[in-house]
Amino acid sequence: MLRIFKELDINDDKRISKQEFKLYKNILLEREKRFNRASFEEKLSSIFALFDRNQDNYISPHEIRETMHNLGENIDDNLIEEMMQTADIDHDGRISRDEFEKLLIQLLSKK
Template identity: 40%
Template sequence: MTETLSEQQLLDLRQAFSSVDYDNDGLVYTKDIRKIFTYFDESLKTFIIEEDELKNLIDGIVLDNHDQITFTQFLTLLSYKFNVNDTIEELQEAFRMFDRTDSGFITIDDLWHGMQNLGENLTKHEIEEMMQEADRDQDGKINFAEFTEIIRYK
């Protein structure tokens, strides 16, 4: 985390997590993560993740127990919130590296050229897979919102 946890905050996070670990097996159902936040005191309020952002984060991680997370995975979710310190200007600059024609979109050809410029010699299939993952609305191009989501949550 870019924000360092104090020992007390870590203990408080563990206690909040344990409050929702009803069978004390070290696992919490993902549907219950929001309940953990209700146990946060004022010193932990900055760690609360909004519903839509939480869904994106959960969808983006691989869970061994499918619908449950460990305390470590919970801390990892919280860290994503604080590792996202890219400013909008930095994200726009990165987007422009790929948007060669300044169209406001990244095409598959733009993506290939951008990856080549970064020294990534990817196959056509790998580029197509990247495009498919990033192109959430399936319109054949990546807009700035899709680009930002991929950068922040992957």
């Protein structure tokens, strides 16, 4: 408890002002955002690596089909084509990590 008080009492005047409390609250919120972002980045990297079977930093339609098959899901070519049209922003026939992240954020924001 004393440690927390000392952290809150930024100017060391043995009192916690509203400004110190607000500042500390903002610091904690920023830490939480960074932690959540780091956690999201880890999950994103794991999922991306699962699909990027040849580790070239891109996901191809073939890799989607193969990964889904290995997960016990037979996926229709039309569905893969729809996924590619949605995710492949630069239309180069593959999904970059950036494109994959944007797709996931878009999908998660719909929930």
